[in-house]
Amino acid sequence: MNRIATSQYFSRSLTQMSGLNVAADKLQTQIATGKKLTAASQDAAAWTQLATMKRDTADHAAAKGNIELASGILAQADSTLENITQQLQRAQELAMTVGSGTIGATERNIVADQLDIIKNDILALANQKDVRGVPMFGGGADAAFAVGADGAITYVGGTAPGTIPVADGADVQVTEDGSQLAQMFTALEALALGIRNGDDLGTISADLGLATDNVSAARASVGARGMRLDMEMERLDEVAIGREEARGAIEQTDVTAAITELQKTLTILSATQASFTKLSGLSLFDQLR
Structure with a gap:
């Protein structure tokens, strides 16, 4: 039973850290590029709106x-x-x-x-x-x-x-x-x-x-x-x-908010990594002492 619980713990921790890493990478990209939406997969509805706005901009120029x-x-x-x-x-x-x-x-x-x-x-x-x-x-x-x-x-x-x-x-x-x-x-x-x-x-x-x-x-x-x-x-x-x-609200990054969220995400990731490292060092014999 202990092995199963430990395995589940490791799996959950790895999944959580992976998610936090993905979130941090995403925020860092948004801050670096100034755009919070770079692909349709991120928000299909918003991406469609942007496409419509681009067509409207071209029509406006004409x-x-x-x-x-x-x-x-x-x-x-x-x-x-x-x-x-x-x-x-x-x-x-x-x-x-x-x-x-x-x-x-x-x-x-x-x-x-x-x-x-x-x-x-x-x-x-x-x-x-x-x-x-x-x-x-x-x-x-x-x-x-x-x-x-x-x-x-x-x-x-x-x-x-x-x-x-x-x-x-x-x-x-x-x-x-x-x-x-x-x-x-x-x-x-x-x-x-x-x-x-x-x-x-x-x-x-x-x-x-x-x-x-x-x-x-x-x-x-x-x-x-x-x-x-x-x-x-x-x-x-x-x-x-x-x-x-409207385009800016959909596409552009609120840098201040993104930096705050990135700091929060990195703090949680650091704490999770520290906790995982500490607990993963424990063995079954350590728990039996």
């Missing part, structure tokens, strides 16, 4: 990249529309100069030539492409405005502005249907012709004002979409912060 791209395109469109507006305002100023009736035919032709230059400058702006090489005001087509055989500028773009995905199931429009801007070319052409002919510019100037309003409306739309992207970026950043905190 969405953030798309937002940055879309924001850049919209910023370029806003800057272009601002430049177009400035050119149209310059055209209005020239029209007011002619409308004063104090200049002759030669001066009118000079002003008309200046308007032609403004028109060509605006055409270059309206045909600009974004960083992807896509016409900003082409409505999804390969071109926006073209000069016909008669010199008239017409819209040759499409009616399906391009979009970029920025969130789950959400896209943002980044290119424009330039047909709403076509009026400015018609107004500029009519204004130059009217000045050369000495016509009354009242109605023509009003059309130019409406064209300027259309450009302002387009710019306001671009600005609103830019603000939406800013808000979406802030939302993504807030989600990312929360996800990182």
Whole structure:
């Protein structure tokens, strides 16, 4: 009976020390690596959560990249529309100069030539492409405005502005249907012709004002979409912060707590080893004395 009891004692002690050694090794690894979870076998549910978080982080990076791209395109469109507006305002100023009736035919032709230059400058702006090489005001087509055989500028773009995905199931429009801007070319052409002919510019100037309003409306739309992207970026950043905190709680080691637990484990292991060494030195004859 004594042999069986001693055998059981040895077995239990060895099992306990082995477990304590495993626990100590695990804690030391957690402290050294800073991670308390390094394999799925340690906690399958937590490991699955981490895998999901990693996928979400990758999706976040892709969405953030798309937002940055879309924001850049919209910023370029806003800057272009601002430049177009400035050119149209310059055209209005020239029209007011002619409308004063104090200049002759030669001066009118000079002003008309200046308007032609403004028109060509605006055409270059309206045909600009974004960083992807896509016409900003082409409505999804390969071109926006073209000069016909008669010199008239017409819209040759499409009616399906391009979009970029920025969130789950959400896209943002980044290119424009330039047909709403076509009026400015018609107004500029009519204004130059009217000045050369000495016509009354009242109605023509009003059309130019409406064209300027259309450009302002387009710019306001671009600005609103830019603000939406800013808000979406802030939302993504807030989600990312929360996800990182949750990941840390699952994966990262609380070093202070781990060191305390390691010291406790080593103390128990040392005491167990000492007790085992002492008792294992006893023999059956020692117990019979």
